[in-house]
Amino acid sequence: MSVQRTLAIIKPDAVAKGVAGQIITKIEQAGLTILAARMIHMSGEDAGGFYAVHRARPFYQSLCEFMTQGPCLPMVLEGDDAIRRWRDLMGATDPAKAAAGTIRKAFASSIESNAVHGSDAPETAAFEIAYFFSALDIHAR
Numbered sequence: 058m059s060v061q062r063t064l065a066i067i068k069p070d071a072v073a074k075g076v077a078g079q080i081i082t083k084i085e086q087a088g089l090t091i092l093a094a095r096m097i098h099m100s101g102e103d104a105g106g107f108y109a110v111h112r113a114r115p116f117y118q119s120l121c122e123f124m125t126q127g128p129c130l131p132m133v134l135e136g137d138d139a140i141r142r143w144r145d146l147m148g149a150t151d152p153a154k155a156a157a158g159t160i161r162k163a164f165a166s167s168i169e170s171n172a173v174h175g176s177d178a179p180e181t182a183a184f185e186i187a188y189f190f191s192a193l194d195i196h197a198r
């Protein structure tokens with residue numbers, strides 16, 4: 058598997074709980090490299106654009122409101138097979154189904170307030186990374 062980049066977000070619920078540092082530690086301990094990070098408090102328009110792929114879903118409006126309730130922490134992660142590895146570390150979308158040891162098992166409270174986000178494919182990662190970061194924000198090494 059080749060080196061990939063993926064977009065991670067520590068969502069507003071996890072930032073509000075004060076567990077962002079613990080999540081970052083898990084990312085670093087897993088051997089994924091953080092190439093970029095910023096804190097942003099998204100507007101409804103920001104969240105709506107980011108989750109546009111879900112706009113026909115019944116949970117879209119509620120999801121966008123949740124993502125605007127406080128600041129979140131988007132990051133660019135890099136590593137071998139980074140998309141899958143970050144999704145494995147996050148655990149299942151629904152924390153009730155998340156495996157022991159995953160971030161969502163530890164920190165998520167519902168399928169909506171689920172602590173973290175991760176891109177699901179290389180094309181999605183390219184869109185999502187560019188949504189939050191310009192080339193100059195990304196520190197390759």
Ligand code: CMP
Pocket residue numbers: 111116120150168169170171173174175
């Ligand atoms: P995320 O990985 O950010 O991708 C889309 C998000 O939509 C997901 O995490 C959840 O926060 C949310 N989501 C997915 N399915 C549901 C659902 N059935 N009800 C409410 N929110 C959902």
